[in-house]
Amino acid sequence: MLYKEIHIGKFIKERVDEMEISKERVCSFLKKDEEAVEQMYQSSTIDTGLLLRFSKLLEYDFFRIYSSHLILYSPPSAVDKGKNNKSESIPFFRKNIYTQEIKDFIIGKIQSGEMTLSEIIKEYSIPKSTLHRWLQKI
Incomplete structure (x- = not known):
């Protein structure tokens, strides 16, 4: 998908x-x-x-x-990381939730040679440790 x-x-x-x-x-x-x-x-x-x-x-x-x-496609936040961006009127989500479909999509790009680990990290802002964890579970 x-x-x-x-x-x-x-x-x-x-x-x-x-x-x-x-x-x-x-x-x-x-x-x-x-x-x-x-x-x-x-x-x-x-x-x-x-x-x-x-x-x-x-x-x-x-x-x-x-x-x-x-x-997968939104750019990293450009706002000042030191500011408190939490809103009191709307829910705040601490972490991105990586669904199995996203994991499969990213792992597929790595396995096919379409993208390298560093390209994935740069393009999708996925932490290196998270990628390594996914790859270990293959």
């Missing part, structure tokens, strides 16, 4: 097909007509409320696709 280009509608449609859920069930759960649901399948973006409902219906965390994208 490539996390750089996300077409969430395709992922949702694939999951609906895998689970063999009828159009009627999807429409009923989302309280939308068939045409609106088909438009969602064609859309590369979707409202977060609808994405949450799809996640519940399809028993799959579609938000994790976006989290994986952020982990």
Whole structure:
């Protein structure tokens, strides 16, 4: 799976097909007509409320696709590390959570020779010790 280009509608449609859920069930759960649901399948973006409902219906965390994208492709923070950037009104996450898909993606790049360890560290800001731990478990 490539996390750089996300077409969430395709992922949702694939999951609906895998689970063999009828159009009627999807429409009923989302309280939308068939045409609106088909438009969602064609859309590369979707409202977060609808994405949450799809996640519940399809028993799959579609938000994790976006989290994986952020982990792999967002640049390191350029703000002053000495400042307290914690907000009192929104949740603060201390660590990035590396999913198995991300680990497989990174390890695949190393094993195929596409990228070296130092390139991975530089490109994705993954700590050297974390990479070595992943590689030891292969």
